[in-house]
Ligand SMILES: Nc1ncnc2c1ncn2[C@@H]1O[C@H](COP(=O)(O)OP(=O)(O)OP(=O)(O)O)[C@@H](O)[C@H]1O
């Protein structure tokens with residue numbers, strides 16, 4: 001699939017921003033200018049300088065380093081969440097959409113029930129059972145994402161299952177699993193891809209929201225959400241802290257949103 | 268070889284069951300071309316799908332027997348059915364736009380039967396597929412092999428479908444209005460191709476159409492269906508020249524005049 005920049009600007013902008021963020025996150029995993037957790041009482045709430053390009057937080061930790069590390073955490077959580085959601089959602093959606101009938105009815109009613117609750121509330125319930133932390137947040141959000149993907153994939157399978165080419169594959173003697181995952185699934189990828197982009201988006205926001213509320217990623221892991229929540233107290237003293245963290249989150253979201261819109265054009 | 272005896276098809280996906288095919292009988296010998304004609308909604312496709320084993324066993328109740336070399340396809344196990352499907356019974360559908368998978372390359376789709384039913388390596392499959400694409404008279408099969416369906420015309424796609432259906436040397440090819448969606452010249456080419464293949468490989472063809480002139484050109488025997496029943500059956504020339512049933516007479520009277528002149 002070749003797409004020219006002029007035809008689909010959003011896709012390219014999305015790709016560039018997301019790529020940039022990805023590079024920063026990977027950098028944050030292996031290298032940060034300072035140890036993101038090293039406190040330095042001499043530099044408490046230090047302003048922007050050549051040494052600390054975004055200044056320091058209330059413990060004297062380098063904000064830029066913490067943003068890099070936080071970006072890494074956020075990306076890992078987002079990727080994990082989407083991976084769990086897409087994998088299980090695809091399998092469930094494929095089976096229910098292809099077979100239909102009673103299992104489909106039960107699954108979809110269950111789905112509706114899950115979707116009826118505000119997702120943050122459900123995440124809270126899961127977290128309170130399993131405890132917080134990077135891993136558990138990923139699992140909790142992942143579970144919450146399953147119904148949404150299942151529903152999208154199911155819709156696509158429902159659309160495809162009686163098309164002639166599927167009948168034809170059936171007549172060739174292909175097994176059910178082969179028909180579902182080799183013949184039909186590739187046809188759902190354009191739709192799936194654009195929802196994956198928006199899924200990253202929701203995952204980033206949800207993780208930031210949960211960490212902001214203190215139920216998400218726990219120290220020593222840094223998180224953009226928690227940094228934003230901490231920066232609140234110094235909003236007037238050091239607006240740069242909140243501004244830098246906030247704009248990184250915003251840029252991340254913007255990149256995924258552009259990617260989604262760009263992909264949707266081709267779905 | 269293929270015997271359908273007293274086939275009844277009943278839909279069970281609404282509150283009241285609805286019978287769409289009554290007491291359908293069909294006999295198809297090796298190498299024979301038999302036509303089914305009838306107006307839209309007369310149950311031609313339903314009968315064909317039932318023979319191909321493509322009607323859901325749960326949603327549609329079928330009574331009667333579909334005997335293929337003595338094995339009843341309606342009651343045999345799923346695995347037995349699957350062995351016949353693709354190997355012995357193949358089908359070409361009406362709509363060339365939807366009968367090929369839009370995201371898979373032509374070569375892959377034509378070779379799928381071989382991948383499922385034989386132990387051939389990918390290279391051997393490729394060679395066979397290209398040979399088959401040649402046999403259905405597609406120009407430049409090498410480049411068509413790597414194309415996607417949307418890059419082909421309707422007539423080409425129908426040829427690809429025929430290639431995919433025939434690659435395992437089936438005994439029966441069911442063609443459900445394979446030419447309805449095509450224009451007249453392409454239609455004539457496809458008919459010619461089917462006839463040629465039938466001569467060469469001895470594949471029996473069950474040819475479904477509502478176009479009597481096409482059936483007359485291609486088939487040796489014909490079944491006339493009306494409202495889910497077979498109302499008349501016999502040799503093509505007999506049925507067309509001396510129709511016994513009122514409905515058949517009306518059907519023949521409805522052939523456009525130009526084509527009638529062609530026969531006389
Ligand atoms: N899901 C369904 N439930 C009930 N009746 C159905 C269903 N699908 C098809 N039918 C009925 O089955 C009958 C036979 O349809 P069929 O597709 O076999 O017609 P056909 O002869 O192939 O027509 P055409 O020339 O348009 O292809 C039609 O009267 C149709 O209304």
Ligand SMILES: [Mg+2]
Pocket residue numbers: 311312313361443444
């Ligand atoms: Mg039909």
